[in-house]
Every structure is written in structure tokens, then in C-alpha cells.
Amino acid sequence: QVQLVESGGGLVQPGGSLRLSCAASGSIFNMYDMSWYRQAPGKQRELVARILSGGYTEYADSVKGRFTISRDSVKNTVYLLMKSLKPEDTAVYYCNGKRIGVDAWGQGTQVTVSS
Secondary structure, eight states, rough: OOOEEEEEOOOOOOOOOOOOOOEEEEEEEEGGGEEEEOOOTTTTOOOEEEEESSSSSEEEEGTTTEEEEETTTTTEEEEEESSSGGGOEEEEOOOEETTTTTTEOOEEEEEEEEO
């Protein structure tokens, strides 16, 4: 089972940028579809961005044009570059890795957008 560790969260002003990282253990990282989800207080967890094992990407409408998901197969890491951050982007961000028979989650990293 892959293990995922997120990092890169923090406090940022509106309009600022952050890059989240998710480091994955294991040697079959390339076989996983990797995603970032977020959960704000009192709300359900929602998909933010996904990158499939073949490289296809998809984004929630609320982050299109502002967020970019990417993966580095050498470092076994998936990134979420977040630009033009808004207060409504405030949430705990979770990394997820899926393949047949496996659905792995990281512990989450807090992102707070506030002046």
C-alpha cells in the first residue's frame, strides 16, 4: 500500500501562491491516479484536481486557470501549484492515490487564505 505525506500548506494572503507537495512511498507510483481533495469547515470533501497515470489532468471548475497539478515520477511526488488564492480556497488539502484495490490518503495539510 502506498503511503502519502503532504507538505507545503500555510497562511497566505489573497492573491498569493502556494505549492503543495505529496510524497509517495513505494516503487509503483506511476501506476496510481493521483488527486488533491480539500475539505473546508462544515463542508464535504471535494475533488480539486486529478492527474491520471497516463498524464491526463482534470480540475474543479472553481480552480480552473488558477491551480496546476503535476507529478514527478523520479521523486515519486505530486504537486499542486495554487495561484491567485482566494479566501474560499481555505481548507485542509488531502492527497489521494488510487489504483485497483488501493485507495490511499495522506494526513492533510492546512491552507488558510486570509489578510
